Amino acid sequence: MNWLRAGVLGANDGIVSTAGLVVGVAGATASRAALLTAGLAGLLAGSISMAAGEYVSVSTQRDSQRAALALEKRELDTDPEAELAELTHLMEGKGLSPELAREAAEQLTERDALRAHAEVELGIDPDELTNPWHAAGASFLAFTAGALLPLLAIVLPPTSLRLAVTVLSVLVALALCGWGSARLGEARARPAILRNAGGGAVAMAVTYAAGSLLGSAGP
Template identity: 80%
Template structure:
């Protein structure tokens, strides 16, 4: 018996599930959707606040921006992911047909792909044979196409996720511009938006395993510029009586 006791499994507790990458992609998409909702709605309501202090006008503009933005995000994501899903299904159908019509050629192709990944010819042939016996289509889908047949993208999930993320993000500047007293509306909105963007920038960087400071600075400076430009434009239009 080993005096050191049983060996601990390598990387114990580390997540290696096949859906981890997909979950991280969804989280990144949610963070980016919320970020878009914050920035676009903040620019809109601060611009309107530069032209008028009327609460109804601010609320109307903010709600219009929230609904238009969230619906646009949802529709765009649905179309984009539907196109991706159609391409994945077409690729799987073609691979299935090729496996049925020319199995030897497909097996040789799988061997070559495994060799390209660093396996020796002998090990590649053995691995390809075992993978083909177990599930040939899944093996080719993952190795050749980079597709997991069990986790095809869902356009409705993507659409709802984008809609909700944008809506949640847009609610912050909307509430910040209509709830405080007149003189505090713009300062409260600016501070709230910048604080939220620091958080989304940090979260997006962490999920993408990137440095947090550049992401935070990009978020904050870009939003500050957007709010400054729209507020100046709104102030000029308001002064001109437009």
């Protein structure tokens, strides 16, 4: 799930940042070469930055998980009775009676004490720790895929249509990203779609206005 979340966020960022960049440049110049250069530079810089940031973030999370597991293992080795009592208390917190909680805790401890504490106390599956490489790769590919949409939309159509094609394609893509993020978070889709598309529209409007002002100002 972590790589999927990173993929959706990466695609969204790729669309918004690259769309804002190329639309801003389009406000200043009609040169296809300038648009392509700016778009490719933004794509490469953004995808590498996203991948690096996600790698660092998920690596930190993974290190924290490993440290928590190591601490739990030491506690189990030094004071197993206290850990059993703690697990029993946690099971009671889930609604079990004291007797049933104790029995469940003993059975879980006999089967795999570390796994039991990791899952019940820490909310960690020892076999499925977050993978920073998966998250970084998903972010890189998703950002690149997202960034390609506004880049192609701004350089391929005729000059008279490029802005309309770009804006329309970006808004549709952002709506889809908003819907996808809502589905992943089990939230309502409509607010997420409106926020996503609205934010992208504002970003493009601001950068286009800035590009137009700079372009009209001349060298």
